[in-house]
Amino acid sequence: MNISTENFTTPAASTNSTTDISLLNSLEMCMFGICFLSGLPTHSYIIWLIVTGTGSGVASEFFFLNLSVCEIGNCINAVFGLLSYFSSLFNILTNFVQGLCITGRPLFQCLMCVERYLAVVHPVTFLKFKPLRYRVICCTIAWIITLGSCLFCIFILVSVNRDAFVWFFSTMFLLYFSIQLFCLVAVLRALKQSGPGERRREREDENRMKRRAFFLILITTVTMSIQNVPFTITGLYVILTKQDVDDYWLPAFICYVLTGFLQPFLYLQRTGKLFRLCSS
Incomplete structure (x- = not known):
């Protein structure tokens, strides 16, 4: 759920540890603290709800379950980001x-959007691949890709190649955003179409399902845009201007952390657990 602004600059710069904390560094540390203190209990609670069957069941919420596991890893990364201010040993982690x-996060968001796209546009295919084993296969592939991304980040740290790193996450964003945008447009087109021989009640139920899928994909796409577009623009600006300043990355980092709370908020609201969690 977090991306350190220092880690998105030159890896060589991120290895220089300092105890001289500026105002912007303090703001970044606050974001790390918010990410960990709010994200860890929230996503742990969501995982418990899914596993215990409080929601729609493990099978239908399997992608969201893996997304929450990934977000817990991001919360742990927030702790490493805080500790890296005081010791360079945590930079590798x-x-x-x-x-x-x-x-991890954008990939599982894409899987959720593709699932909604199949349910609305290709319902026969969706029913064919609805069993849990197909979701397990997709998530296994997603975790392998995510592990490869983690190893690539370590490789970038060793090779000290900032430009390659910036182009890497910019390409990842464009790829995932294109997939989500395609699902969004396809579901929107399906909303405008209705079967000629359908009954009015059946048509209303189908349109209600399509609208729900459309708004879910729309919210996910907008969230992903807010969390990744600032990083992409900042990265391209740094490459073109050759000005690598940590302060440039802070607004993008704040956007990334804050948008991470939208998906769990919507899930808790949908399951009716939001106000219970707030009262607790």
Whole structure:
């Protein structure tokens, strides 16, 4: 759920540990603290709800379950980000877990969007691949890709190649955003179409399902845009201007952390557990 602003600059710069904490560094540390203190209990609670069957069941919420596991890894990365201010020994762990931020979260969000797209546009195919084993296969592949991204982040740290790193996460964003945008447009087109021989009640139920899928994909796409577009723009700006300043990354980092709370908020609201969690 977090991406250190220092880790998105030159890896050589991120290895320089200092105890001189500036105002912007203090703000970043506060974001790390918010990410860990709010994200860890929230996603742990969501995982418990899914596993115990409080929601729609493990099978239907399997992608969200893996997304919450990935977000817990991001919360742990927030702790590493805090500790890296005081010891450079944590920089390697921070860069490794950073692959969860770049690839893990957007990849599982894409899987959720593709699932909704199939349910609305290709319902026969969706029913064919609805069993849990197909979701397990997809998530296994997603975790392998995420692990590869983590290893690549370590490789970038060793090779000290900032430009390659910036182009890497920019390409990841464009790829995942294109997939989500395609699902969004396809579901929107399906909403405008209705079967000629359908009954009015059946048509209303189908349109209600399509609208729900559309708004879910829309919210996920907007969330992903807010959390990744600032990083992409900042990265391209740094490459073109050759000005590598840590302060440039802070607004993008704040956007990434804050948008991470939207998905769990919507899930808790949908399951009716939001107000119970707030009262607790």
